[in-house]
Amino acid sequence: MNMTDSSDKLTRKIRRAAVVGGLGLVVQLAAAFHWTPVTFILSAVVGAPLVMLGGVLFLAAVWRNMRDKGAV
Amino acid sequence: MLPVQLIVALVAGIAILALLFAGARSLSAHTVGRVVLLVGLLGLPLLLSAGNFSFGVHESSTTHFCLSCHEMQRHGKSLFADNRQALAAVHYQNRLVDRETICYSCHKDYALFGDVTAKLNGLRHVWAHYVAGVPEKIALYKPYPNSNCLHCHDDSRRFVDGVAHRPVLSALYAGTTSCLSCHRTVHDMAKVDAGELWQAR
Numbered sequence: 001m002n003m004t005d006s007s008d009k010l011t012r013k014i015r016r017a018a019v020v021g022g023l024g025l026v027v028q029l030a031a032a033f034h035w036t037p038v039t040f041i042l043s044a045v046v047g048a049p050l051v052m053l054g055g056v057l058f059l060a061a062v063w064r065n066m067r068d069k070g071a072v
Numbered sequence: 073m074l075p076v077q078l079i080v081a082l083v084a085g086i087a088i089l090a091l092l093f094a095g096a097r098s099l100s101a102h103t104v105g106r107v108v109l110l111v112g113l114l115g116l117p118l119l120l121s122a123g124n125f126s127f128g129v130h131e132s133s134t135t136h137f138c139l140s141c142h143e144m145q146r147h148g149k150s151l152f153a154d155n156r157q158a159l160a161a162v163h164y165q166n167r168l169v170d171r172e173t174i175c176y177s178c179h180k181d182y183a184l185f186g187d188v189t190a191k192l193n194g195l196r197h198v199w200a201h202y203v204a205g206v207p208e209k210i211a212l213y214k215p216y217p218n219s220n221c222l223h224c225h226d227d228s229r230r231f232v233d234g235v236a237h238r239p240v241l242s243a244l245y246a247g248t249t250s251c252l253s254c255h256r257t258v259h260d261m262a263k264v265d266a267g268e269l270w271q272a273r
Contacts, residue, residue, distance in 0.1 A: 014092075014100060014113070017113055018090075024121070025082055025089065025117060025120060028082055032079050032127075037137070037141065041195070043124060048125060051120075052121075055114040055117065
């Protein structure tokens with residue numbers, strides 16, 4: 001695998017993480033406009049986990065990239 | 073009222089993520105850029121989520137939040153019942169507790185896990201509202217504990233010196249006699265149904 005492929009792959013994965021995290025924030029934003037019991041639960045059960053998933057995807061992408069480069 | 077600061081912070085967070093999405097390729101090529109990605113994709117969204125959750129927990133303790141389910145609206149009206157003996161009405165109308173959090177102030181336990189238990193019970197309420205169905209008669213999960221009353225009244229002069237309280241003080245503190253055995257009317261639904269309500273100015 002050459003450097004460009006590796007960089008493209010990392011970029012794609014970072015963008016995917018940004019989209020997932022962004023979706024989580026959008027869910028939380030929607031809930032913040034109208035706090036009711038159900039929107040609070042949606043925010044906590046859907047929004048926050050999506051943000052965490054975005055973070056995990058980002059860390060996993062960085063880890064794999066470092067491993068592929070032999071840095072770890 | 074809209075949580076403007078929270079909304080602005082969340083919108084800013086989404087905008088930052090959009091910028092990181094656009095600049096992912098160039099940012100990932102440099103050390104500083106990678107740090108920016110780490111903060112922007114991990115630190116910032118987690119911080120915003122924590123703030124949002126904290127606000128939600130606070131908001132879920134407010135009176136208007138509890139009364140946002142129609143099942144509780146008669147209980148909400150009972151805060152205005154024209155009855156000087158009904159506990160909920162007396163506490164609300166005389167501002168004995170913060171009106172913004174009156175449901176939570178009286179219905180949460182004050183032990184170490186009181187808040188957690190109250191929030192878990194809140195989840196049970198939501199489950200009943202949307203899935204299991206609301207029971208015909210709304211009742212407490214357990215007998216009302218004296219400790220919830222004593223959290224505020226404990227050593228207050230009016231309580232301790234009260235002629236009716238003095239003979240039963242130790243029983244009240246021990247929880248062997250319920251405060252509600254004398255203060256029988258808590259939410260005066262009869263007055264609510266009759267429309268006999270106190271009008272705040």
